[in-house]
Amino acid sequence: MSATGAAAPPRDTTNAPARPIARRRGGTLPRHLAVVTVVALLVLGVSYAVEPFRNFQLATVAAYLCATAGLTVLTGLNGQLSLGHGALMATGAYTVALCQGAFYDNGLGGGWLLVISLGVAVLAAVAVGAVVGVAAARLRGPYLAGVTLAVAVVVPALTVTFDGVFNGEQGLSVPVEPPPLALGPTFPYERWQLWIAAAGALLALLLLANLVRSRYGREFRAVRDDEVAARLAGIHVARTQVIAFVVSAATAGLGGGLLAVLAQSVSPGAFSLTLSLFLLMAVVIGGLGRLAGAVWGAVLLVALPDLSHAVTEQLTLSPSAAQRLEGNLPLAIFGVTLMVVMIAAPGGVQGALNRLGRALLTRRPPRRP
Numbered sequence: 465m466s467a468t469g470a471a472a473p474p475r476d477t478t479n480a481p482a483r484p485i486a487r488r489r490g491g492t493l494p495r496h497l498a499v500v501t502v503v504a505l506l507v508l509g510v511s512y513a514v515e516p517f518r519n520f521q522l523a524t525v526a527a528y529l530c531a532t533a534g535l536t537v538l539t540g541l542n543g544q545l546s547l548g549h550g551a552l553m554a555t556g557a558y559t560v561a562l563c564q565g566a567f568y569d570n571g572l573g574g575g576w577l578l579v580i581s582l583g584v585a586v587l588a589a590v591a592v593g594a595v596v597g598v599a600a601a602r603l604r605g606p607y608l609a610g611v612t613l614a615v616a617v618v619v620p621a622l623t624v625t626f627d628g629v630f631n632g633e634q635g636l637s638v639p640v641e642p643p644p645l646a647l648g649p650t651f652p653y654e655r656w657q658l659w660i661a662a663a664g665a666l667l668a669l670l671l672l673a674n675l676v677r678s679r680y681g682r683e684f685r686a687v688r689d690d691e692v693a694a695r696l697a698g699i700h701v702a703r704t705q706v707i708a709f710v711v712s713a714a715t716a717g718l719g720g721g722l723l724a725v726l727a728q729s730v731s732p733g734a735f736s737l738t739l740s741l742f743l744l745m746a747v748v749i750g751g752l753g754r755l756a757g758a759v760w761g762a763v764l765l766v767a768l769p770d771l772s773h774a775v776t777e778q779l780t781l782s783p784s785a786a787q788r789l790e791g792n793l794p795l796a797i798f799g800v801t802l803m804v805v806m807i808a809a810p811g812g813v814q815g816a817l818n819r820l821g822r823a824l825l826t827r828r829p830p831r832r833p
Contacts, residue, residue, distance in 0.1 A: 492673075492677045492678075496673045500666050503666060507658070516652045517654070520654045523726055526662045526762075527726060528723075529665045530718045533758040536752065536755060537755075539744070540754070541684040542688050544600060545608055546744070548596065548612035548614075549743050550739035551615045551616045552720065554732070555592050556588065557720035557734075557735065558630060559581070560581045560721040560730075561637070563581035564577070564578070564638050565637070578660070588717060593709050593710045601709075616737045620736060624732055633732065636729065640725055640728055657725070665722075668719075675711065680704075687701050720735070738795065746764050746765050749812055752811075754812070754815070757812050760812070760814060764801075776793065
C-alpha cells in the first residue's frame, strides 16, 4: 500500500532481464580429480604406516574394487543382473598371465610391459563383455541371469579343456618385475603391489564417476527406471545396455588382471561361480547404485576369508570338517549379512551412512509461538 492508502501499481516486468540460473561452481572432472588426488596421497601415507601383509590386503581390496565398481554401474544404475563377473575377471587374469609369460619367454623386461598386459586384459574382457552384452540386451529377468550364469560356468571350464594353453587346473604363473631400483634395495614388494593396484582402482573409479555424471549415466538410470519411457524419450535402450555391460566388463577385466599380478599365478579355482555370487552380494550389501558402496563391498570380500579362518580356529574340529566348514562358512556369512542389511538398511551400508549424515547435519528450526 502507498502512503495515500491506494494500492501500488504492479511492476512492469515485460522487458525486465531474466534472472540468471544459479550454476554449480566447478566442473565434475576437476572435483573428481581432486578427490582422487587426496585418496592417492592417503594411500601413499598408509602404505608406509602399515606392515607388508596389510599392504597386500589393501592391494587386494583395490583389485576387487575395480570389479565391484563396474558391477555397481551395471546392476545398480542400469538394472542388469549379472552372475558372471567372476568369469570376466578370469578373462583379464588369464590374459595378463599369457602376456607376461610371452614377454618373459622372449627376454623382454621393464615395468611398462605390465601396463601393456593390463591394457590387453581390459580389451579381452571388453570383447567378451560385448558378446554377452548383445545377448543380454535381448533378455530380461531370469533369462538374463541364466545367460550370465552360463558364462560364469563356461569360462573356467574352457581353461581346463584347453589345458595346452591354460595348463588346466594347475593354472599359469605370472612373472612380474620387482620394484624399480630407484625405490631402494629394501623396498617392500607388498608396498609396490599396493601402489600398482591402487593406481588401477583409482583410475577406474575416476572414469566411472565421470561416466555416471555424464549423459550416459542419465541414460543408464532412465533405462533402469522405465524402458518404455526411455525409448519414447529417444534413448536407444539396447545400445545403452550393451555400453553398460562393456564398461562393467572392462573394469572386471582390470580387477582380474590386478589379482593375477598380486597372486603371481592364476587358476580356474580362483574364479569359480562362488566368486560371481560374492561380487553380487558385496555390491548389494555395500549399497547398490553407489560407487562408495562398491568400496564397502570390496572390503567385505577381503575381510570375509580372515573372519572365516578366525571362526574355524576357535572350534575344535577334525581337519576334514574344518576344511569343509571354512569352505562353506564365507557363503553362509555373506547370506546372513545380506539378510540383516536388507532388513535394517535396505540401501546398503553406504545408504545407511548417508541417512545418518543427513540426520546429523539437518537441524530443524524451533517453532515460533
